[in-house]
Amino acid sequence: MDQFTINLLFVGASFALYIGIAIWARAGSTSEFYAAGRGVHPVTNGMATAADWMSAASFISMAGLIAFTGYDNSTFLMGWTGGYVLLALLLAPYLRKFGKFTVSEFIGDRFYSPTARLVAVICLIIASVTYVIGQMTGVGVAFGRFLEVSSTTGLLIGAVIVFAYAVFGGMKGVTYTQVAQYVVLITAYTIPAVFISLQLTGNPIPGLGLFGDHTASGEPLLQTLDALLRDLGFNEYTTHNGDTFNMVLFTLSLMIGTAGLPHVIMRFFTVPKVADARWSAGWALVFIALLYLTAPAVGAMARLNITDMFWPNGANSEPVSLEQIETDPRYDWMATWQKTGLLGWEDKNGDGRIAYFNDKNPDAVAKAQAAGWGDANELTKFNNDILVLANPEIANLPGWVIGLVAAGGLAAALSTAAGLLLAISSAVSHDLLKGQLTPNMSEKNELLSARIAMAVSIAVATYLGLNPPGFAAQTVALAFGLAAASIFPALMMGIFTKVNNKGAVAGMLAGLITTLVYIFLHKGWLFIPDTNSFTDADPLLGTIKSTSFGAVGAMINFAVAFTVSKMTAPIPREIEELVESVRIPRGAGAAQDH
Amino acid sequence: MTDHTSQSAQAGQKSDAGYWSANVRIILVSLVIWAICSFGFGILLRPMLSGISVGGTDLGFWFAQQGSILVFLALIFFYAWRMNKLDKEYGVEEE
Structure with a gap:
C-alpha cells in the first residue's frame, strides 16, 4: 500500500468518526446548540477545551517556529499556557456564576448597555475571524500535502469540509467530537515524538530527551545542536538573540489573548458548578501541557535531523548531493513536499550538491566559499508550517505514523475552526440579531x-487564508492581540471594578481600534498584501512588533475605561448588586436564556 | 434598623466582603508566582540563572520551555483547591 492510500485511510477513518458523533449528537434546541445543556463533566470539558484550543497553530505551526528560531520562540509555549492561569483566576468562575450563554451577554448586562454588547460582539467577530484565517492556512498545508495537491487547492477542499461539519452539530456535537479529536491529535503528536526521541537520545519521553544526551555524540542534545548550528553560521539554539522587551510583550499579549478568546471562555459556561469551572481550567491545561511539554522537544530534534540530513557527514564535511536527494528513499519526503510549493532547493553553483547554511552571516559565507560550496544557501525554501507534518518522514518512521500525523493535524485545525465558527455564529444570531435587531x-x-x-x-477566512498575513501561528497571534486588547480588559473590569457603561465602551473601542490599526499598518489593510506602511522587521514603535501590540492595546483599554468612568455617572444600585452576586459562588443556578 | 432581617443581611455582607478580599489576596500571590516563573526566570532573570546548568543548557531555558508550564498547572490546581475550601469557610459554597 503506498503512502497516499495510507494517509487517505487514516484521514478518512478519523473524519467518519467525527461526523458520526456529530450526527448522533445533533442539537435540537437553542440551549443545546450553544451550551450542550450544561451537563459536561470538568474532565470531559477540559479535554474538549484542549482540542478546541490547540489549533493548527499549536499542532502544525508552533514546533516549526521554535525549531528555526530556538529559545526566542519560547514565547509561544509560555504565552499559550500562561493565559489559562488568568482565565482560571480572573474570569472562569465568575462568568459561570453569572450564568448566561455568551461573553457579549455578560458585557451587555454588566455594563447595562446594548452599545457595550454590540461593541463586544464586533470585537469578538474580528478576533475570531482572524483566528479562523490562521486555521485555514494550516488546513491548506495539511490537505495540500496529504492529497498531494498545491496548498491553495488543499485550502479550498478544507473549507468545504470544515463548513459541512460545523454547520450540522452545535456545541454538544462539538463537545463530544472534540474529545475524539483530542485523542486523535495527542496520539498523532506524541507517537512520532517518542520514536524520534528514542532514535536520538534513547529516552522514550520526548520532554526529558530534550535535556538528555545525544546517543550518537555522547554530548547533551542541546549542546550538539548548538555546535552544529554555530558551524553553519546560524544563531545558537539556546541563546537569546532577539529583543527582550518585545519578547516579554509578545508573551504577555498571548497570555491575555488566551483569556479573552470567546470560544475558550464559552467552554466555562458549560460546566454544572462554579467549583467545576475552577477545576475545568486546570484539566484543560493538563491536556494542553501534554502537547506543549513535547513541542519544544519536537522542534529541537527536528532541527537536528534536518540539518544532519543536509550535512550527512557533519557540518565540516561536504553537503548532501543532488543525486542522493533524488535516489535515496530517505530523501523522498523532499520531493513530495516540493509539490505543495512549501519546500524548495536549487543547486545555484552547479556543483551537484545542496549546501544549507546561513548566507546572511559573512563568516559562514566565507567558510562555504573556501570549501567550494558556493556563496548562497541552496535550501531556498523551508516553510515553518511543514515541519511537524514532515517530521515523521524526515525521521524515516513507518507509513502508518505519517498517516496518523495527517489525521492529527487536520483534527487540530478542524476542531478549532468549528469552535470558532460556533462562537461567531452565536455572536451574530444570538447577540446581534435576537438581542438587538429582531428580538x-x-x-x-x-x-x-x-x-x-x-x-x-468561512468564506471570508478562506479568501484571506489564500493570502495569509504570516505562518499559521503568527496569524493566530494577531487574533490573540485583538482579543487581548478588547475582550479581556472589559471582562476583568466587569468583575473586579465598578467601571461604568461609558468607560467600558470607550475602553473596548480604544483598545480594539489602536490594535487593529497597528496590525493593519504592519500587515496591510484588511490583510491585503502590499498595503502596509511598516514591517515587523522595522516596526513603527521601537521594537514593538504588530504581533506583540495586544498587551499595549489592553493597557490602553484599561486606562481609557478608568478615565472615562471617573468622569461619568457611577453604576446604578442594581448593577452594583450584580457585581456582588457574581463574586460569590452561592446560588449559581442553571443558566438562563435572557 | 435593629430588626432581625437587616442584621443578618449586614452579617452576610460583612462575610461576603471578607470572602472577596481573601480571594483577591490569593489571586495576587498566585499572579506574582505566575509572573516570576515566566517573565522572570524564563526571560528577564535568565542571565542571573545562567550558572545553573540543566541538560546541556541553563535553568532559564528550562523555565522558558517547560518549567513555567508546570508552575502554571500547579497554580491553577492550588487555586481551585484553596477557593473551594474558602467557599466553605465563609459558607458561600453552592448547594
Missing part, C-alpha cells in the same frame, strides 16, 4: 441565521 425571532430562524453566519465567516 422576536423564532428559535428556528435563530438557528438558521447562525448557520448563515458560519457560511459567511
